[in-house]
Amino acid sequence: MIEVKNLVKYYGDKKAVNNITFSVGEGEILGFLGPNGAGKSTTMNILTGYISMTGGEVRICGIDILDDPIGAKRSIGYLPEQPPLYPEMTVREYLSFVCELKGVSDIKTEIDDIAKKTGLKDVISRRVGNLSKGYKQRTGLAAALVGDPKVLILDEPTVGLDPNQIIEIRELIKELGKEHTVILSSHILQEISAVSDKILIINKGRSVAFDTPENILRSAGAESLEDAFIKLTVKEELR
Amino acid sequence: MKAIFKRELRSYFSSMLGYIFLTMFLALTGILFWLNNISFGVASVKNFFSLLTSWAVFVLPMLTMRLFAEDRKLKTDQLLITAPVSVRSIVLGKFFAAGTMVIGALAVTFIYVIVIAFYGDVNWAETISCYIGFALLCGVVLSIGSFMSALTESQIVAAISTYAILIFTVFLGNIAAAFNGVIQSVLLWLSPVDRYLDFAMGILDPSALVYYISLTLLFLFFTVNVIERRRFS
Known part of the structure; x- marks a missing residue:
């Protein structure tokens, strides 16, 4: 690979x-x-x-x-050291932008799937700039998952x-692996x-x-x- | 390219920048329209646009200063460059978003022309050529602004360096007047503002069209190159 x-x-x-x-x-x-x-x-x-x-x-x-x-x-899905987020967008807007950028066709389903996987459902309509560090990290991870890269x-x-978050993310990575x-x-x-x-x-x-x-x-x-x-x-x- | 274009356009309105630009641009054109047309009862938009060319340089960098500098500051350039899109389409998407703002603002100024049409005779050839010329001039300004924004991660540095270049080009005609002979011709040939004079007279000179479009493309090309080159440093 x-x-x-x-x-x-x-x-x-x-x-x-x-x-x-x-x-x-x-x-x-x-x-x-x-x-x-x-x-x-x-x-x-x-x-x-x-x-x-x-x-x-x-x-x-x-x-x-x-x-x-x-x-x-x-x-490739990439989560850099500092998640590349636009603070003025909501989580949904941001993920939808990433979907368009990567050429995903069914954007709504994709966002729902990924939000569920990364635990972003509750914050989906909040502005990225207002999120806690843990949620920012998850939003970055969600962006990396868009388009289901190999x-x-x-x-x-x-x-x-x-x-707690470390354990959650670790489990998620294992799952993704x-x-x-x-x-x-x-x-x-x-x-x-x-x-x-x-x-x-x-x-x-x-x-x-x-x-x-x-x-x-x-x-x-x-x-x-x-x-x-x-x-x-x-x-x-x-x- | 479409995704970048849409995001950029939307972000003008999710920050104050888009509103500030439109307010300033429309206030500026409103004042110029009042001074040139209403108060003197003149139907020609020639002077209106001639003055606007020198004033527009103060509002246009507002649209471009953010384009690339902000992405570097926020590290969102990592998202854009590692996404399956070319640098060229990133640059074009952003440039067209800024261009759309200008076209939108210019479209509003067409109200002035309609107002004139009610009370006087509009010289349509001159008006349309003024619009085309001004839009092309804005294209040059926006591409220079994009280039300056790609050079730095500070929006302020991007804006000020763009102002510096634009102020220099606005006065290039006056600087040229201090020389004579070949230097004068070269400086006048280079000056985007002097190229505009043909349009103001209602002449669509192909050489001026080619000049504006090539200058725009040249700076967009430089922008792509600056971003590509940074990947190798």
């Missing part, structure tokens, strides 16, 4: 992403782990076509993102939420280990581990994912 080969991104002289290679199969959830500034958001922005890479190759559902960007974007890319979907291929980033380790089939740990733009959670623990000789994370990222820093 998603193939990334030797991805490189320079910001000026700075190498933000350094030769990352990974792939995610259909119906898999990939947890994307790394300290702040490791290049998680940059990688996600490249996968979704928001920014372009300096080198390497990205294929979404077999479509090269450089050859046919619009075709590739059709199969691939979901979620950048820190639970950041800023309270514990049954039908969609999901990449989700976080620096919260429990979250990643709770939902992911595979984990990619990056540090300073470099991939330091890419495997199932169990194998990462085994190869790092660690007892918990937290331990493995520290071992892998600190080891990198000592180099």
